[in-house]
Amino acid sequence: MKKLLVTEVALRDGSHVVGHQFTKEQVRNVTKQLSAAGVPYIEVTHGDGLGGSSLQYGFSKEYDIELVKEAVKVAGNSTIAVLLLPGIGTIEDLKKAYDAGARMVRVATHVTEADVSKQHIETAKTMGMETVGFLMMAHSAPPEVVLEQAKLMESYGADVVYVTDSAGAMLPSDVTARISLLKAHLSVDIGFHAHNNLSLAVANTLAAIEAGANRIDGSVCCLGAGAGNTQTEVLVGVLERLGYETGIDLYKMLDLADDVRTNLLPAPQDITSGSFIMGYAGVYSSFLRHAVLASEKFGVDARDILVELGKRKVVGGQEDMIIEVAQQMAEKRVRVS
Amino acid sequence: MKKLLVTEVALRDGSHVVGHQFTKEQVRNVTKQLSAAGVPYIEVTHGDGLGGSSLQYGFSKEYDIELVKEAVKVAGNSTIAVLLLPGIGTIEDLKKAYDAGARMVRVATHVTEADVSKQHIETAKTMGMETVGFLMMAHSAPPEVVLEQAKLMESYGADVVYVTDSAGAMLPSDVTARISLLKAHLSVDIGFHAHNNLSLAVANTLAAIEAGANRIDGSVCCLGAGAGNTQTEVLVGVLERLGYETGIDLYKMLDLADDVRTNLLPAPQDITSGSFIMGYAGVYSSFLRHAVLASEKFGVDARDILVELGKRKVVGGQEDMIIEVAQQMAEKRVRVS
Structure with a gap:
């Protein structure tokens, strides 16, 4: 039975949905339940990563390093992860996140700009963090380019490289082409991050797994930018039916989804004409x-x-x-x- | 370029979402826009088909034969279809629907009970209606049984046989197994009707098309029972990207979706824990x-x-x-x- 490692992104990608207004109590409550459900990685950061709280990207209610601290308190066996976009966040921010207890960092660049992640990936590795290279807008570059950029991240020391469908623009065949090429030529773990703008987040995630990805992102209640991400509780159930092992308790995830729906979600995340067209056009929400x-x-x-x-x-x-x-x-x- | 024929089911499956309270004006408004967008078939009936208005299934605000009449007035080149479940609706209801202007009927039975559709399919053909056999809960029978039942419907004279995933329980491989077997052994058109309970409605529809289906169902804004159906406007865009021809104007469908969202949808149709579990368990919503x-x-x-x-x-x-x-x-x- 193939084992998959899920990273829950509701407390990071979902930050966009609540205008970056997550409270400490909300972060503790969701993290505690995710940990109890057995989710191995929980990402907690401003929607645009460390340092994202700004006039341009929207001010957070709570400084995200403080939110990381809150999450770490109740994380149990789960690892708290942070997102870092070089240019928005700095090495200094990364050190603060480490001091707050984050033990995984995802260093994100545009799919053709992996070279800007070198210093950040190297520093994270030196600090002993599990380090992910996160290639955003991966639909916009052909598979060979994605591979070339992923190799750069691997060469900097990344433990994992993610193909990230930031705009929710990929069709399953686009996912298969990229992931299978990376799987054939890299020795690190391969991950996939989806958005649901074309109603294909779960299907694309299945395509990624079939092509060799073993790291996948999900978001409870789809909480994420655009049409949201791959709905974690749905994905866990589908993977269970397909015989994959995630180590995640389905019913506990469903209970969390009920709680998030009632107490956190501003409105259900379905696919509006606006979010659809972003995926169709392949541009940021x-x-x-x-x-x-x-x-x-x-x-x-x-x-x-x-x-x-x-x-x-x-x-x-x-x-x-x-x-x-x-x-x-x-x-x-x-x-x- | 492969041509696909879409049936829009929001004014039938979506009837469940509004507690069967569609008004004449709503039906005219939606039908008019669907016709202008070039949707070839528009199903208009109580959620449980002709005769569904009852204490058991919920009373309609307007008798559905009257709604068919309203739709026919503004249908232009689109064909108005009705759903008929033998046992709920009668031959008499079918005749009334024909007199009201419906020119396609979908005769629906449980996947193992195609034999109860014989008289209804034969009568519909005698009346000159385009006739579809609609095998519901098709996930619950193995592919060979679905084929045997589909053959019965074909032998009664059905022009099309549908594999219907009533509970939204199928995975893409389930769809491929059933549709490809039907395609190999039937000479009539093959159709597929999805529900989105496992977030796979679009993906399953793509699997059906790849396996040989050329008739597909969609529902604007997902308006349908459970987690809703395949979101028509999203499907049309995805099919366009894949090079399939539906004859449907994407922007007009998106405009209709905006209108439905604002004026008709009680709440956005996302996947709740409740609707997920119905698909996971494979039972009716x-x-x-x-x-x-x-x-x-x-x-x-x-x-x-x-x-x-x-x-x-x-x-x-x-x-x-x-x-x-x-x-x-x-x-x-x-x-x-």
Whole structure:
């Protein structure tokens, strides 16, 4: 029976859903139940990683290092993990997270920029942390490029490399192509992180496992950016039916889901037209608001703007491209008509 | 490019979600937009089919034959379909639906009881209706049995046979096994109807198409029993990315989804612990309420009751088995402790 290691991301990716307003009590309550259910890794950080609390990304209610401390208190046998995006978070932040008790770090870069993770991965390894290289927006690069970048992370010392479908844009065949290539050429563990924008998070996770991934991300009640992530409690049940071993107690996860639904979830996370179109276009969910504004200003369908941005493979931080694209589309339309 | 024919079921399976309270205006509004988007078939009936309006299944706000008439008025090039479960609906109901303008009927039976559909399928064909045999709870019978039953429906004259995952219990491999066997041995079209209880509705639909199905069901905003059906607007986008032709305008479907979300949906249809467990156990969503009551009475976990019911392959109408199972489990526990 194949063993899988699940990382629960509701207390990090789910931070986007609650506007980064998690309280210490909420973090303790959820962590305690996750630990009791046997979830091996629990990620606790601002949605955009360590140092994410800012004007640009949204201020946290509680400094995330404090939330890590709270989680560690009740984590039991579970490992508390943090997310670090070099450029947003620093080595200094990482050290603070370690001091707070985090023992795994996921160092995340855009899929073509693994080289910026070198110093952070090396430092984390020196500190004795389990270290994950996290290649975001992995749909936007061909499998060979993902492999080349994953090899860089492996060479820096990462224990695991993740293929991360940040925009929820992948189809199962996209997942299989990337994971199987990594599995064939890397000796470290391979992970997969999904978003549900095309209603394929569970299916893509199954495709990843079949292709060789043994590290997978889930989020209770789908709590995560866009349409949310792979719903942990559903995934655990499906994996059980397929004969995989996660070590997670299904009923305890379902009880936690009921608690989260009642006491934490602002609204059920289904797939809205907005979150669907982000997956369809293959762009970050943070682009939607800007595209809607540009749509109103230039009289161009927001969906067409997003699809065009996806074709141009825009990355986080390039929000100014949205205006440019909308303007060009409006001008083109005038010339045609 | 493979062509697929979509049947939109929100105005039938979605009837469960609104307690069968669809108004004439709602039906006209949704039908009009579905037709404008190019959806070829639109099913309009009480959630439990013609004649479903009753104390047992819930009274409709509007008699569904009247709703069919309203839909037909604005259906344009789309065909209005009705669902008929022999035993709930009658030949007389079918004639009324035909007179109201319905031109497709889906005759639904439990997966092992296709023989009860003979008279209804034959009558529908005599009346000149496009006729679908709809094998419900198809997860609960092995592929060879599904084939044998599908052959019966084909022999009665059905133009299409559907594999129907009523409980949302199938994994993609379950779908592939059933659809590919039917495809190999039948000459009529093969269809697939999914529920999203295991978060696999879109993935299962893709598996069905790959195995040879060319008729598929979708529901805008997932509007349907349990965790809802395959979300039509998401499916249309995914199929477009995969190069399949549905003839459906994606943006018009997304606009309709926005409208339904704002004006019709009581609450977003995500996967609750309750709807998940129905798919996990493989039982009808109508069993949940009874299982919770039995759970309280006998002090047995409702989830264990449902899983046991699934093992015993209970069917609709056997709700009294729930008490029996709960009682046996409570007694067994007493003996053990």
